[in-house]
Amino acid sequence: MAKMGLKVCGWAKMKTEPDDAVPTYEAGKIIGKMVSLNATIKNAEGELYADDKLAEYLSEFDSGDLSMETDNIGLAEQADLYGATYTEETKTLAMKPNDTPPYGQFACYRVLMINGAKKFRAFRYMKVRCQIPDVTDNTRGNSISFGTQPIKGKIMAPNFGAWYEEIDCESDAAALTQVKTWLGVAAA
Numbered sequence: 001m002a003k004m005g006l007k008v009c010g011w012a013k014m015k016t017e018p019d020d021a022v023p024t025y026e027a028g029k030i031i032g033k034m035v036s037l038n039a040t041i042k043n044a045e046g047e048l049y050a051d052d053k054l055a056e057y058l059s060e061f062d063s064g065d066l067s068m069e070t071d072n073i074g075l076a077e078q079a080d081l082y083g084a085t086y087t088e089e090t091k092t093l094a095m096k097p098n099d100t101p102p103y104g105q106f107a108c109y110r111v112l113m114i115n116g117a118k119k120f121r122a123f124r125y126m127k128v129r130c131q132i133p134d135v136t137d138n139t140r141g142n143s144i145s146f147g148t149q150p151i152k153g154k155i156m157a158p159n160f161g162a163w164y165e166e167i168d169c170e171s172d173a174a175a176l177t178q179v180k181t182w183l184g185v186a187a188a
Helices: 075-082 172-183
Strands: 002-016 029-032 034-050 053-070 085-087 092-094 103-114 117-131 149-155 164-169
Touching: 002 034, 002 075, 002 172, 029 075, 029 172, 053 117, 075 085, 075 092, 075 117, 103 172, 117 172, 164 172
Parallel strands: none
Antiparallel strands: 002 029, 002 103, 034 053, 053 149, 085 092, 103 117, 117 149, 117 164
């Protein structure tokens, strides 16, 4: 399998997180075009030594750090991600020290090459809480260098169900439809 591309950054706020059912989400939206994604997964590990050798070993998901970049994220969408305030009349984003980012899900899809054929794989992280990312800006010199919009978050396991899901799709359109279905985005 060769990864060839990454498309669509979608987000939906978590609505409910029951103890005995998968989380539900508010209607989500596509918030940007994907540039990059890096998920660093942390596992809780345990070892038991007996009779002078390793007798038992266990490794389970603990959490993860999610780092993504998109082409752009609107101010209203940034307010949703970071628990900030967006005022539509003045088109103003305001971040306060006591803002609490909500939990939510991120969904995207990969473009793959498998045995000479293009394949598509939609995936999502079920429970993520974003944090305000570092910002780097540069002035324009004698050449144009594009900047991107960073997103940072902590991946967690929900109370019930999977923390990550991935599904093979037959086409680019089917992968986009899967992402929109997960996010509850109305079909255009």
